[in-house]
Amino acid sequence: MGEVSALPTAPLPQLSSIEHAAALLRTGLRTALILGGAALHGNGLAAAGRIAAGTNTKLLAEYPFTRMERGAGRPGVDRIPYVFEQAVERLKEFNQIILVSAAAPRSYFATQGKSTVPTPSRCLIHKLVSSEQDSAAALERLAEALGLVNGRIQTQKLKAAGLLTGEITLPGLAAVVAGLLPENVIVVDESMTSGHAMMTASAGCSASRLVSQHGRFDWNRHAASRWCSRRMPFAACALSLGGWQWDVHSAGIVVHGARRA
Numbered sequence: 001m002g003e004v005s006a007l008p009t010a011p012l013p014q015l016s017s018i019e020h021a022a023a024l025l026r027t028g029l030r031t032a033l034i035l036g037g038a039a040l041h042g043n044g045l046a047a048a049g050r051i052a053a054g055t056n057t058k059l060l061a062e063y064p065f066t067r068m069e070r071g072a073g074r075p076g077v078d079r080i081p082y083v084f085e086q087a088v089e090r091l092k093e094f095n096q097i098i099l100v101s102a103a104a105p106r107s108y109f110a111t112q113g114k115s116t117v118p119t120p121s122r123c124l125i126h127k128l129v130s131s132e133q134d135s136a137a138a139l140e141r142l143a144e145a146l147g148l149v150n151g152r153i154q155t156q157k158l159k160a161a162g163l164l165t166g167e168i169t170l171p172g173l174a175a176v177v178a179g180l181l182p183e184n185v186i187v188v189d190e191s192m193t194s195g196h197a198m199m200t201a202s203a204g205c206s207a208s209r210l211v212s213q214h215g216r217f218d219w220n221r222h223a224a225s226r227w228c229s230r231r232m233p234f235a236a237c238a239l240s241l242g243g244w245q246w247d248v249h250s251a252g253i254v255v256h257g258a259r260r261a
Helices: 015-026 042-055 084-091 135-145 170-179 197-201 217-226
Strands: 031-035 058-061 067-070 096-100 124-129 185-188 208-211 234-237 244-249 252-257
Touching: 015 042, 015 096, 015 124, 015 135, 031 042, 042 058, 042 067, 042 135, 096 135, 124 135, 170 197
Parallel strands: 031 058, 031 096, 096 124, 185 208, 185 234, 234 252
Antiparallel strands: 067 208, 244 252
16 A cells, blocks of 8 residues: 555644734724634634633634534633524624634625624624634634733633423523533534524533534534544434434434424
């Protein structure tokens, strides 16, 4: 067999892009880092957590991300809602947005006479790094430019799990699932509009990895299973409008979306 070629190294952004992002963060204006790709796990997420702690910056994830590390001991990242009106409400506080391997927020549908941009008109948007570039290294260099290399990482504290009683609601179901997640679980979320409560409910729960809707559910479940080489618990969650249906698989717990008749 021939030699296997080494994987190409992702390029870094221009130094001017990093310096401009650092200058924006020094202004003290309300700023969000919108993260995608490798910025949502590993060294990239840790560097983002340092930047957030040192500059009072909010960490957000674009809606169509691939995977994210979440839970206690990791930086808290909120997901931009899929529904346009909810995205407008979520983004209205920001004067500046820095994109890290993410696209500028846009509506997923066009309506005549209605804006498709959920960010405020005053909001300045700067692309730190594209999806083809090394987002983790870019965030580490941004933290260095801000003097935060050895700074505190903004992390979530472990939240006590508790089961709810009363009427069945989507937020309530999300809270129950979040409260039952074992440590180091892999969650596959195939929801569109009714799974948004899972992000809030699972904040501060046991450390987990979230695989988002980025292709078919079967593909996501297969991708997640490849990460279970260390026999990590595996739960795949598919939250669908109208109700949930539970199945138990040999790999763990799978939650399928089920519509009410």
